[in-house]
Amino acid sequence: MQPEIATGDVTIQEFLASGFSVKDHLASYLSLSKAEVEQRLPQSKEDLAAMHPGAFDPERAEMFYEDTVGTGHLLELAAWHLSSADYIADTLRLQQQFAHGDVLDFGGGIGTHALAAAGLSDVRHVWFVDLNPQNRAFVAQRAAALGLEDRLSVHRDLESLPGQSFDTVVCLDVLEHLPDPAGQLMEFHRRLRAGGRAVLNWYFFKGHEGEYPFHFDDPELVDSFFRCLQGHFLEVFHPLLITTRVYRPLET
Template sequence: MGAWHLSSHEYIGDMLRLIADSAQGRVLDFGGGIGTHALGAALCPQVEQVIYYDINPINRDFVEYRSEKMGLDKKIVFVFEMPEKEKFDTILCFDVLEHLLDPSQQLLQFYQALNSDGKMIVNWYFFKGFNQEYPFHLDDPKVVEAFFHTLQSHFLEVFHPYLITTRCYRKQSLI
């Protein structure tokens, strides 16, 4: 994961710029990996607190170590379970949705957890690859179609100028 981040530094840089432009208040980093985005969010003055959630204990320990070294350990909270019934001003979720059995259900959980004026910054890659190089990615057409239907019926995309696959959304009022 670290090697990919190093080889994709321009892409990651634009993701961090998008986070700096959009993140505020209480931030949930869902599936935070090695913590680049959680740490970037914690560095933003408009961010009060980052809740870092990842099921991998090695990642969690590594990010906790990094946050201490950067002096951000008071701003980042590490949790072992997805926070239930908590509200967030910003939700980050990168390279996770394509690994879930039901990504639509996760979008609905994000919708419930996001404050009315909050933003969700996400990306996904529903593709196993031309030669199955991403065997753990979901690519079932029915599940992917359901995902996009859920996304489009609950969220509106917020324009940003960065040429990356990461997107920013706000809640859509359900009628």
């Protein structure tokens, strides 16, 4: 039986100790032994990269993430969250500081931030949105295992939530995967309530040797993104030395 995350302020130590029991959750979801999970995690990044089709057609990006990556993304994300635990912990600290009310976790992957947000006393409900059906099923199972199923719901996209607005938007390590990140910013701007906050980061870089083939880095796309960001959001200072930033929407 998995330990529940008590409703209230989730401690960072719970994440640093086990990634919110992510290895146990993977073993259960994938019907693997704990030893098999341990064996597959180190190779998961290379396994996922091998699925990449080479030249990445922006118009097929959505189909790729929904239909192609399958459970491989679960393992790759889990390996990254565990190996980068100190960095992820700082993003959770930032979320603790700013998340409140109704929270959108957009492109939430394996659910680390959604689960942590659902355990915060200032949060009413978390909407976890992700194209990959395996991610959605995995996070729903994790939420149930941690006793958070009443505070978190899973959805394919924002179109399935017409009219839903949010007090907090969390979108981490996602925008660089989108063919129109500026358009996504504008959707966040429309959905954020007065006094809302957006917790965002991005990495528009394919790497010096193409080690990030899933990222978009076209200069015009990046320029459009920053023009949109600077025209519609104002940065809110925080003291953590990480790439993740916090914004409030400007009135237009």
